[in-house]
Amino acid sequence: MHNEFLEMRAHAWLADLGLYVRRAQNVPWGTARMLYEDVVPRDQPAVILDIGANVGQTSRAYAHSFPDATIHAFEPFPRIHAVCRQNLRKFPRIHCHCLAVGDQCEKRVIALATEDNHCTFNQITRPAGADTPAALREEIQVTTLDAFLREQRIPTVHILKTDTEGNELAVFRGGHEALTRGAVRSILVEATLQEGNTFHVRLEVITSCLAPLHFRFYGLYDISYTPTGEMHVFSALYKLQPPSPSVPSTVGSRK
Numbered sequence: 001m002h003n004e005f006l007e008m009r010a011h012a013w014l015a016d017l018g019l020y021v022r023r024a025q026n027v028p029w030g031t032a033r034m035l036y037e038d039v040v041p042r043d044q045p046a047v048i049l050d051i052g053a054n055v056g057q058t059s060r061a062y063a064h065s066f067p068d069a070t071i072h073a074f075e076p077f078p079r080i081h082a083v084c085r086q087n088l089r090k091f092p093r094i095h096c097h098c099l100a101v102g103d104q105c106e107k108r109v110i111a112l113a114t115e116d117n118h119c120t121f122n123q124i125t126r127p128a129g130a131d132t133p134a135a136l137r138e139e140i141q142v143t144t145l146d147a148f149l150r151e152q153r154i155p156t157v158h159i160l161k162t163d164t165e166g167n168e169l170a171v172f173r174g175g176h177e178a179l180t181r182g183a184v185r186s187i188l189v190e191a192t193l194q195e196g197n198t199f200h201v202r203l204e205v206i207t208s209c210l211a212p213l214h215f216r217f218y219g220l221y222d223i224s225y226t227p228t229g230e231m232h233v234f235s236a237l238y239k240l241q242p243p244s245p246s247v248p249s250t251v252g253s254r255k
Contacts (some may be wrong), residue, residue: 004101030161030221030235031061033193039120039186039239045069047154049145051101051162051171054080054120056094057089063158072152076100076124076140077110079117100124100142101164101175112136123165145175149183155161156183161235163190165199172209179213187238193231200233207238216241217223 028034040046046069050059053073062071071094077079081098088094101125111128113121115135128137147229149157157178162171168189178184187210192200207217215238223234 003068025154028221029061030237031064031065032221035175035219035221036159036186036239040066046158048072048159048161049157050074050161052161052165053084053096054163055118056084056096058161058163059084059088060091062161063094069093069158071095072097072148072209074099074101076142077112077122077138078140079138080119080122098141100140100167101144101145101148101162101171101174102167103144103170105143105147107139107141109137109139112138121165123199124167125170129166144172145171145179146177147174147222149175149178158185158186159188160184160186161188164245166201168201168206169209179210179215181239182214182242186218186238188221188235189238190233191236203236206236210238214241214243215239 019024036046044134046066048059048062048066048071049067050062050073053059053075055075056073059071059073062069064118071091073094073096074082075084075096076099078098081096085096088096092125108124109128110122110124111126111132113119113123113126124142145160148154160175162168168191172179189206190200191203191206193203194200195202197248218237218239221235221237224232226232
């Protein structure tokens with residue numbers, strides 16, 4: 001009882017400072033190993049794709065959760081990719097690719113949001129125009145999930161994380177073959193509930209896209225809120241649930 005009282009006092013004191021503390025198992029990060037115990041076989045190293053790696057923060061977190069995993073980090077913007085590669089240089093099992101992932105393999109000239117090498121708001125769907133300053137023009141290479149898995153000879157992806165500033169549906173379209181045959185076991189995708197958010201796809205749209213492919217919504221993590229407390233963006237986790245074997249009909253059968 002004494003310990004519980006001290007814990008309550010500590011929570012109250014922190015709340016006065018605008019801080020809230022919860023136990024890790026109650027609010028796990030989307031990269032926590034505990035979320036994937038039924039996805040990654042105990043006797044098999046995980047294969048993880050970090051699509052939209054930015055400067056490598058998520059790849060690093062997954063590397064700590066799965067030290068023996070092979071991780072492929074995709075960051076298409078060359079200047080940001082250079083920072084990502086530098087940040088992840090001490091992780092030999094993380095492979096950095098200067099690639100975007102979409103629904104077709106092609107080159108694009110993109111208008112950057114800023115010259116900041118840590119910017120998280122660049123969109124590969126924002127083409128450069130004639131009036132785009134040279135400092136904000138960047139050529140990127142786009143591949144598809146299906147093409148990448150074939151080229152790398154990867155039969156199974158245990159975790160696919162995608163944070164592509166609204167390009168998630170194109171990622172799924174470009175991985176239709178892999179998703180259809182069950183080669184991807186789980187998907188962690190940044191999403192929103194807000195109308196008119198051009199940088200994130202709404203949760204119900206993602207769910208309706210993945211449900212026919214037998215992915216079940218599992219939970220929300222890494223939630224951020226607006227200053228008024230409205231849920232802003234979050235990581236939504238989906239897990240593959242193979243369809244149940246069909247049961248032979250007994251209608252009209254004779255015993």
